[in-house]
Amino acid sequence: MRRRLGFGFWAAVAWIGVVLLAALLADLLPFPRYDETLAGPPRSGPSGAHPLGTDGLGRDMLSRIVYGARVSLGVGIGAVLLGLGIGAPLGILAGYRRRATDAVIMAVNDVAQAFPALVFALAVVAFAGANLRNVLIVLGVLGVPSWTRLIRGATLTYAEREFVLAARVLGTRDRRILWREIVPNVAVPAASYAFIGMAVIVVAEGSLAFLGLSVQAPTPTWGGMINEGRTLMETAPHVVLAPSLVMFLTVLSFNLVGDRLRSLTDVRESGLEPVRQAAPAPVDVDPPHPVRDCLLQVEDLRTHFVTPRGVVKAVDGVSFTLERGKTLAIVGESGSGKSMLIRSILGLLPGNSVRSGNVYLTGDDLTTFGPAEMRSVLGPRLGTVFQDPMTALNPVRTIGTQVTEPLRVHLGMGRRQARSEAVRLLASVGIPDPERMLRRYPHQLSGGMRQRVTIAMALSCGPDVLFADEPTTALDVTIQDQVLRLLHRLREERDMAVVLVSHDLSVVARWADEVIVMYAGKVVERGPAGEVFARARMPYTEALLQAAPRLTDPVHHRLRVIPGRPPDLTDLPTGCAFQPRCPYAQDRCTIESPPLIQDGHHYACWHPRNPTTKNTATKADPVTPNPNNRPDEKNHVAPNPNTRPTEDSDHPSHTDSHQDKESRLPPDPNSSLAEDGHLPSRMDSRPDEASHPTPDPNNHPTEDAHITPNTNTRPAEDDHHPSRMDSRPDEASHPTPDPNNHPTEDAHITPNTDSSPAEVGHLPSDTNSRPGEKSHLTPDPNNRQTEAVEEVESGGR
Amino acid sequence: MAGSGSAHLRPPDEVLLRVEDLVVEFPAGRGRTVRAVSGVSFDLARGETLGIVGESGCGKSSAARALVQLPPPRSGSVRLDGLELTALRGESLRRTRRRLQMIFQDPISSLNPRRRVRDIVSEGPRVWSLPGDRVDEVLEAVGLDPATAAERRPHEFSGGQCQRISIARALILDPEVVICDEPVSALDVSVQAQILGLLEDLKDRYRLTLVFIAHDLAVVKNISDRILVMYLGKVCELAPSADLIGRPAHPYTRALIASIPGGGLDLPPADKLISGEPPLPVNPPSGCRFRTRCPRADARCATEEPQIRQIGEDHWLACHNPATLE
Ligand SMILES: Nc1ncnc2c1ncn2[C@@H]1O[C@H](COP(=O)(O)OP(=O)(O)OP(=O)(O)O)[C@@H](O)[C@H]1O
Ligand code: SF4
Ligand code: SF4
Ligand SMILES: [Mg+2]
Secondary structure (H helix, E strand, O other), X not given: OHHHHHHHHHHHHHHHXXXXXXXXXXXXXXXXXXXXXXXXXXXXXXXXXXXXXXXXXXXXXXXXXXXXHHHHHHHHHHHHHHHHHHHHHHHHHHHHHOHHHHHHHHHHHHHHHHOOHHHXXXXXXXXXXXXXXXXXXXXXXXXXXXXXXXXXXXXXXXXXXXXXXXXXXXXXXXXXXXXXXXXXXXHHHHHHHHHHHHHHHHHHHHHHHHOOOOOXXXXXXXXXXXXXXXXXXXXXXXXXXXXXXXXXHHHHHHHHHHHHHHHHHHHHXXXXXXXXXXXXXOOOOOXXXXXXXXXXXXXXXXXXXXXXXXXEEEEEEEEEEEOOOOEEEEXXXXXXXXXXXXXXXXXXXXXXXXXXXXXXXXXXXXXXXXXXXXXXXXXXXXXXXXXXXXXXXXXXXXXXXXXXXXXXXXXXXXHHHHHHHHHHHHHHOOOOXXXXXXXXXXXXXXXXXXXXXXXXXXXXXXXXXXXXXXXXXXXXXXXXXXXXXXXXXXHHHHOOEEEEEOOOHHHHHHHOOEEEEEEOOEEEEEEXXXXXXHOOOOHHHHHXXXXXXXXXXXXXXXXXXXXXXXXXXXXXXXXXXXXXXXOOOOHHHHHOOOOXXXXXXXXXXXXXOOOOOHHHHOOOOOOOOOXXXXXXXXXXXXXXXXXXXXHOOOOOOHHHHHHHHHOOOOOOOOOOHHHHOOOHHHHOOOHHHHOOOOOOOOOOHHHHHHHHHHOOOOHHHHOOHHHHHHXXXXXXXXXXXXXXXXXXXXXXXXXXXXXXXXXXOOOHHHHHOOHHHHOOOOOOHHHHHHHHHHHHHHHHO | OOOEOOOOOOOHHHOOEEEEEEEEEEEOOOOOEEEEEEEEEEEEOOOOEEEEEOOOOOOHHHHHHHHOOOOOOOEEEEEEOOEEHHHOOHHHHXXXXXXXXXXXXXXXXXXXXXXXXXXXXXXXXXHOOOOOOOHHHHHHHOOOOHHHHOOOXXXXXXXXXXXXXXXXXXXXXXXXXEEEEOOOOOOOHHHHHHHHHHHHHHHHHHOOEEEEEEOOHHHHHHHXXXXXXXXXXXXXXXXXXXXXXXXXXXXXXXXXXXXXXXXXXXXXXXXXXXXXXXXXXXXXXXXXOOOOOOOOOOHHHHHOOOEOEEEEOOEEEOOOOXXXXX
């Protein structure tokens, strides 16, 4: 807290302290009394004996200023305390009690505030006599209405908070609630205004004194001294300047302290920082990566924030490509960098950030664009929809002006043409009666309608890519479905690409073709949505899937709990960032950060889940060792990999289980899993099965050749993958023809809706047979292989 | 109006909390009234968890607050173990507070930023002049380490941890009923799972009766024994959780389920089951309040409010033309 107050604040505090101390100890200070005439030669300038010179009567200026401070500060502090003393209880009462109490207090307050204050002050002082007490009381009482209003406002904001409600639910009495819950919170803003109030009163007192209506001579006051010095301006300007300067510095200090205190409370409330355009990066003569022929390509994008606590790596080396007509979803926990990734791509970053990497839009590197060039891209080519439609819309302008503006600016349409286009746009996003809607203001619309309007605005210039950051999180589930359907339909109609940020995995599974899972600023898993959800490799993805409740779970089903919380981005653990929370972590995870490798799809993990191969499949699970995973048991197991002991009873045979599932699936078994809305890997993880997430003992080595697609050990998949495999047996038996395995395409996340059989068949053994591919896998894939084999051997014993 | 009646209430001596014909209204300016809750009835047996779902603005939170009489409902009855809470005022109402606690949606705003965790949690015992020596026990029960957590202030904690502190604050008074108003809506999935698990544990350990309010049907199903579906201040359907999700009969329940991707039921797409937006509660539709969005609405729905009736074992419904899966 102290660090953020800054030098100016402390200088101001020091000045106030010095003035206050001098005023209090004036009698002890070694200078002549304020009323001692001819203490030095009259009208003499500053000298050793009289540091601030003397006035017309030869009185010591320093002494007079210090004694004058007693009046100025005394009135300033006293009047503020008086005003607060009366105003604060009234304000708190009005703000907390509300209703009738509030109405009465505020009505009286309004009348009082309408009173001509200065006239009142002059009248009272003139009538009752100009002395310190009267001036203090008059200025103090005059401040009461403002204090009441201010404290009431502060109280209102806290009285609405749930912790006050919680205190009442606890049975706390009102007096205690006021004292314990409200007063401490109101105190900080009140203190900040008190300082500003003191500045106002010091000036007011000075003005009264100047008019001769404050404390009477010979007691010095700053205003009175300025008044007296007026006639000496020509010969002895210091007589006016010295008290003026002291008063100026004092008022400035009070204001500064008050302002800093207030901004302290304000910053915590808002936390919003100004957005600026990221500076264009120097043009890379020879980028270390090929620029592909695709719509959007992001290469090694990084955004770091320099903060007092350290460097926050909000986005840390993200790469992907996106094609037209596809939806890419970005999932991850709060703070994992999803929004920052989008803002980094769009070049809309807060001031304290540093961005590196490249963003290519149809081959043009956006990171080299200047602000003007970016403006011509944002809107016409890249559209954006954010979580809170209210912040995206200007509350004081009609929907009509806001929707037509981009049409007129970017597309150069005339007023009429833009208006009819706006009507067409609003109709296309399902807004009833668009003509009338154009005349409305944002606050007159429901949340769902507002979001439709922002979508219409984002689409108005026909963007190539639509970025939607949690577009439905603020909406009700039935409206969410409508909006997502709308986005999907528009994507089809306009052949654009959509980047959808969401924390809702079922939404992602339903609507996305591709998915990126982020953890602590990094991509930890990436691939076709159906496949990532069916066969998550990275433990975090797996845990995330099992932590989300589903309608198909039984009642009181225990969800998977991920212990701990996401790491502090300024202080990441060494090695894998998920390691402190990962049940499968081993030594290597704490040392080396796992690279994003491709094995089926992309993932970053040293000990992946749901292995496809013999080597990794039989790797012993360090945490939940499967009791079945004993060599001697293998002999008892039926050759059919799907008839595992645990499932025998409910699924007598593979075909049966497959068929009863099938009846709930769409007729086309090849349609993307994501589209039928089921999350296969999770659907079937019933509690009894979940306890065996470990390698399938039935992976009989000799079967590997033909059962590859369903060697995945999670029971969950068995019902789905076989169904695909069975429907296209010929494909499954050819592990190689997957187009994605081509070395030059490794960075692609080309959607591959029915890719599972082919991708699953992509075996490491097969990888080894094609050395060309290894280069883009782990730095040293052979190491992993051997390591895994060793583990198998030791674990199997 | 849509969904009135109290046929579904169990005999008073079998239940701990009995809410009958609850009405909550707020002035909306220009002489209009927001009809937040209009004649809702439900009850809870001891140790039961009742889930309440519905869209935002359907009156879930208003109903929850009316239960704790903050503010008291416009009309209706709230009986805790036979004691009529709506008839109590002042000190006698305050004395019932210990028995009925509440947890709120926003974990940050539920805690006073200027107080230490120990003070926040021990506030209840202090108010009730009870020994405050259970602070460490409840902090441990909600999964916080008293040694490190108790002396810190809320802003040093994550959302999930703040929600744990709120739960500890409610628990320390040994309440009989805990009303959870969207307690996990502001949390990440992984943290949500932690809190749901915690609530289940605490429910067993402290023999709690829970009212669990949420807009996410999957979350509600996970924790509730019975689920009550509300629409625009009215009851639509009430049934044991598995039954409600597996055999929804009310058109609105079906639309809710169909709107959730991966819902599991063989329902038509959601856009065939519901259309448009909810009307404003200042001017609710006549007859059945869902009729403006209901694909099954007919003339009768506009004139006659459906009454709650039984359609299966402990399965209750308010609709003229219910749908069945078969
Ligand atoms: N201006 C800033 N200065 C410093 N750090 C920042 C700033 N803005 C964001 N961050 C940090 O960057 C990280 C990523 O934030 P981001 O908003 O991208 O997360 P998110 O995944 O979108 O989370 P949510 O799901 O909550 O929206 C966070 O740790 C955040 O604290
Ligand atoms: S690399 Fe290690 S710590 Fe990280 S997710 Fe994989 S197993 Fe867990
Ligand atoms: S069918 Fe009629 S009564 Fe039933 S929900 Fe629809 S509108 Fe209401
Ligand atoms: Mg975000």
